[in-house]
Amino acid sequence: MTTLLIHNAACIATFDHADPAQGRELRDASLFVRDNLIEWIGPANELPPALKDADETIDARGHLVMPGLVNTHHHMFQSLTRAIPAVQNAELFGWLRGLYPIWSGLTPEMVQVSTQVAMAELLMSGCTTTSDHLYIYPNGVRLEDSIEAAQHIGMRFMATRGSMSVGQSQGGLPPDSVVEREDAILKDSQRLIETWHDARHGAMLQIALAPCSPFSVSTALMKESAALARSFKDQGVRLHTHLAENDHDIAYSREKFNRTPAEYAQDLGWLGDDVWHAHCVKLDDDGISLFAASRTGVAHCPCSNMRLASGIAPVRRLLDAGVPVGLGVDGSASNDGAHMLGEARQALLLARVGRAVQPPEVRAGKTFFGCDLGPAEMTARDALHIATRGGAQVLGRLDVGHLAPGMCADLALFDLRTLGFAGGAVHDPVASLLLCASAQAAYTVVNGRVVVRQGQLTTVDLGPLLEKHNRLARELAASTA
Numbered sequence: 001m002t003t004l005l006i007h008n009a010a011c012i013a014t015f016d017h018a019d020p021a022q023g024r025e026l027r028d029a030s031l032f033v034r035d036n037l038i039e040w041i042g043p044a045n046e047l048p049p050a051l052k053d054a055d056e057t058i059d060a061r062g063h064l065v066m067p068g069l070v071n072t073h074h075h076m077f078q079s080l081t082r083a084i085p086a087v088q089n090a091e092l093f094g095w096l097r098g099l100y101p102i103w104s105g106l107t108p109e110m111v112q113v114s115t116q117v118a119m120a121e122l123l124m125s126g127c128t129t130t131s132d133h134l135y136i137y138p139n140g141v142r143l144e145d146s147i148e149a150a151q152h153i154g155m156r157f158m159a160t161r162g163s164m165s166v167g168q169s170q171g172g173l174p175p176d177s178v179v180e181r182e183d184a185i186l187k188d189s190q191r192l193i194e195t196w197h198d199a200r201h202g203a204m205l206q207i208a209l210a211p212c213s214p215f216s217v218s219t220a221l222m223k224e225s226a227a228l229a230r231s232f233k234d235q236g237v238r239l240h241t242h243l244a245e246n247d248h249d250i251a252y253s254r255e256k257f258n259r260t261p262a263e264y265a266q267d268l269g270w271l272g273d274d275v276w277h278a279h280c281v282k283l284d285d286d287g288i289s290l291f292a293a294s295r296t297g298v299a300h301c302p303c304s305n306m307r308l309a310s311g312i313a314p315v316r317r318l319l320d321a322g323v324p325v326g327l328g329v330d331g332s333a334s335n336d337g338a339h340m341l342g343e344a345r346q347a348l349l350l351a352r353v354g355r356a357v358q359p360p361e362v363r364a365g366k367t368f369f370g371c372d373l374g375p376a377e378m379t380a381r382d383a384l385h386i387a388t389r390g391g392a393q394v395l396g397r398l399d400v401g402h403l404a405p406g407m408c409a410d411l412a413l414f415d416l417r418t419l420g421f422a423g424g425a426v427h428d429p430v431a432s433l434l435l436c437a438s439a440q441a442a443y444t445v446v447n448g449r450v451v452v453r454q455g456q457l458t459t460v461d462l463g464p465l466l467e468k469h470n471r472l473a474r475e476l477a478a479s480t481a
Helices: 076-081 092-103 108-124 143-153 182-196 219-230 247-257 261-268 285-294 302-307 315-321 340-357 380-394 429-435 462-478
Strands: 003-013 025-034 037-043 056-059 063-067 069-071 127-134 156-163 205-211 238-243 275-279 297-300 325-327 411-415 443-446 449-453
Touching: 003 411, 003 429, 063 380, 063 429, 069 325, 069 340, 069 380, 076 092, 076 108, 076 127, 076 462, 092 247, 108 127, 108 143, 108 443, 108 449, 108 462, 127 143, 127 411, 127 443, 143 156, 143 182, 143 205, 156 182, 182 205, 182 219, 205 219, 219 238, 219 261, 238 261, 247 261, 261 285, 285 315, 297 380, 302 340, 315 325, 315 340, 315 380, 325 340, 325 380, 340 380, 340 429, 380 429
Parallel strands: 003 056, 003 063, 069 127, 127 156, 156 205, 205 238, 238 275, 275 297, 297 325
Antiparallel strands: 003 025, 025 037, 063 411, 411 443, 443 449
């Protein structure tokens, strides 16, 4: 067993309460890790003498310590197609049509390298747990290409077996060349669950099933995927897809199924506390009620929603209704980044401006000191809560997302003495994390292992990785030029 002491932190924000405003924030505090679990947390001057002699001690003076951030939606292969000129100004469907032909050239090496680049960016922004939605499998690509990359870089991973089965010839959006047979999808999905899914406390790898979207898979595949996941009793195999992302998404659902997206999800059996949907920008009041009653989760992706002009998700209404909400950076080609702390800041700001553009009847009854909620629509602690505890809930993880004895040792440390925090951290170190700057993590700890130390990755050599990534990005784009 190994031990780690995080000692004399300026502040430890635990997020150990369901109410973001009630989580303990300890000043001049320490945290002790034994193997991969938190054993003790409290004021530094109360640290038991037996815990002072750890295998490794991090001097956390001047640092904020918080739970590692949890990313609930991503497409890591897309880091190879950031800022492609032809789709820089496209909305969702046009953006997809422009990129599908490029993605058809993906190789296993490209998926491995792009996954590590995306994970490196997440880790360096303080993210310790991530999901990834890999839904395209050309040229021998397998989900194992992502899994092996995660194991090498040391990130806690929810790998989702995405799929597309309805091509353009059948009324779907993707070209026929990138869809798979549904029997093959289901066979591979079962193989992956049986081979890789780990339901234990502290699991580093879990599998979820994730047919891509209502406009790229059949009704039958959605239903059969749900039945397959739920056949693994008590194993926590979850379900994930895109839903209600923009107006075209709504129009497709109404024309094809004569249902709103939420009604269609209900028909499919895709509501429940084992399901989370990405985006939900256009979820109406009835849809929110269905999600709340069934405890269906939402991955909120503010940067992508803004980049593709999809709209502003009704995050406050979702939270007030009791819908579990986590944060997602979404694909690296629709963001075009994977900085989780920056995503949390964007969630904070977008919710506030979203309140300003909502009609009066939506704002009715929401007051703050006798006025419209306005900036109090989303506080910094609300946004950080979504990015930590909220994300853990959405992914069905009871062992990450907040700091307490018995929880996994997933931590992020930020140096409050750096330029971006000047004049802010002295007043409120937690809020300044979002209000003042999108900082890089000084240290990131995953499962008790330091994977970012003094702002540098410890598990991979970033220079050669980026060089290879950029070469592959050029090759991928050139293959369809």
